[in-house]
Amino acid sequence: LAKTTQPISMDSYEGQEVNITCSHNNIATNDYITWYQQFPSQGPRFIIQGYKTKVTNEVASLFIPADRKSSTLSLPRVSLSDTAVYYCLVGEDSSASKIIFGSGTRLSIRP
Amino acid sequence: NAGVTQTPKFRILKIGQSMTLQCAQDMNHNYMYWYRQDPGMGLKLIYYSVGAGITDKGEVPNGYNVSRSTTEDFPLRLELAAPSQTSVYFCASSPPSGGTNEQFFGPGTRLTVL
Numbered sequence: 001l002a003k004t005t006q007p008i009s010m011d012s013y014e015g016q017e018v019n020i021t022c023s024h025n026n027i028a029t030n031d032y033i034t035w036y037q038q039f040p041s042q043g044p045r046f047i048i049q050g051y052k053t054k055v056t057n058e059v060a061s062l063f064i065p066a067d068r069k070s071s072t073l074s075l076p077r078v079s080l081s082d083t084a085v086y087y088c089l090v091g092e093d094s095s096a097s098k099i100i101f102g103s104g105t106r107l108s109i110r111p
Numbered sequence: 112n113a114g115v116t117q118t119p120k121f122r123i124l125k126i127g128q129s130m131t132l133q134c135a136q137d138m139n140h141n142y143m144y145w146y147r148q149d150p151g152m153g154l155k156l157i158y159y160s161v162g163a164g165i166t167d168k169g170e171v172p173n174g175y176n177v178s179r180s181t182t183e184d185f186p187l188r189l190e191l192a193a194p195s196q197t198s199v200y201f202c203a204s205s206p207p208s209g210g211t212n213e214q215f216f217g218p219g220t221r222l223t224v225l
Binding site (some may be wrong): 087100101104 | 151215221
């Protein structure tokens with residue numbers, strides 16, 4: 001069971017790049033790393049997913065070192081609307097019962 | 112596509128009452144999940160299903176029951192409501208896509224038990 005550890009909260013300013021790191025020392029060979037974003041009173045929304053190295057999409061990048069024991073979600077040029085809770089998950093389809101969201105990182109963006 | 116829909120949006124129950132939270136998805140996803148989220152906390156998995164007729168327990172199944180008679184629907188049943196079940200309930204679905212965890216979430220049901 002791959003438990004994840006994230007900072008409880010982070011603050012930044014509009015236009016800055018924000019990096020949120022997640023530690024997952026017990027990640028298994030078949031596990032993927034997935035990040036979700038959650039706004040108040042809404043369900044989580046998928047942001048990005050990766051297995052190794054770097055993944056980039058239209059909203060974020062995900063950096064995964066060779067040992068895969070951690071990962072970093074990078075949000076370029078954040079805006080006020082990026083204020084949300086960000087969750088890092090580690091797992092795979094066959095271990096659906098072991099999905100753990102944790103408490104996430106509460107990101108606050110200031111003008 | 113409507114995605115994942117949940118009804119009702121809000122509900123107040125008295126202790127000992129029963130209710131069913133409805134969840135439906137129109138994406139033909141095999142996997143469906145029920146989570147609860149207490150204030151300021153992350154989501155905890157209650158039950159999940161990998162296909163019609165197959166359900167299994169998650170991290171916090173006590174006090175709940177589920178069924179999966181069709182691919183589209185995954186209702187969650189509370190038999191004897193207790194104050195500890197006051198929470199926001201989220202339903203989610205995902206396709207089995209080779210080891211990934213991209214789940215699509217519904218808008219949630221806010222339940223209060225008094």
